[in-house]
Amino acid sequence: QKEVEQDPGPLSVPEGAIVSLNCTYSNSAFQYFMWYRQYSRKGPELLMYTYSSGNKEDGRFTAQVDKSSKYISLFIRDSQPSDSATYLCAMSSGFSGNTPLVFGKGTRLSVIA
């Protein structure tokens, strides 16, 4: 079993829809959880990060972490065509350079106008 599992999609939604992206993980030591967005032929860019369990909101984006279920989610409200990208979850047990991030495989999202 991979440490981090993420459905690769692709996921196609109409503009304005609420999008839910998810990852599961097996390592209970993970405490730092991040979401990256990657546009085609570009490097990933940090979108959201959370520590331990709970929710975090930033504009149209909400990140949720449920450590008891080893499950994290990213919600995108009022989705826009510009949100079309691959979304990667990432996590680690620490925030030092000695605990590199482990990434999911990414979910490709298309928002159709």
Added chain:
Amino acid sequence: NAGVTQTPKFQVLKTGQSMTLQCAQDMNHNSMYWYRQDPGMGLRLIYYSASEGTTDKGEVPNGYNVSRLNKREFSLRLESAAPSQTSVYFCASSDHGYTFGSGTRLTVV
């Protein structure tokens, strides 16, 4: 612009050739990383450097070597390229979140 700079952006190698991928960051980050990204495989860690003077193997280190030249620069070397090393290579540096470069697209024929 501040960030992570990777060179070259594209490269085609013949099997058995060697090359070095360069990475430099100007954010004064201590930690730097090399990942490869393949279709259906996600980002896989090759090597990382938690601080200047240290390097460690990641998930897929075979066939690669690295050098942390100074705090700014972290290079990845392929001594004898193989077709299985055809991939997109990303360098990243971190303070809290990772900042990625724009990638090097490498094809080994």
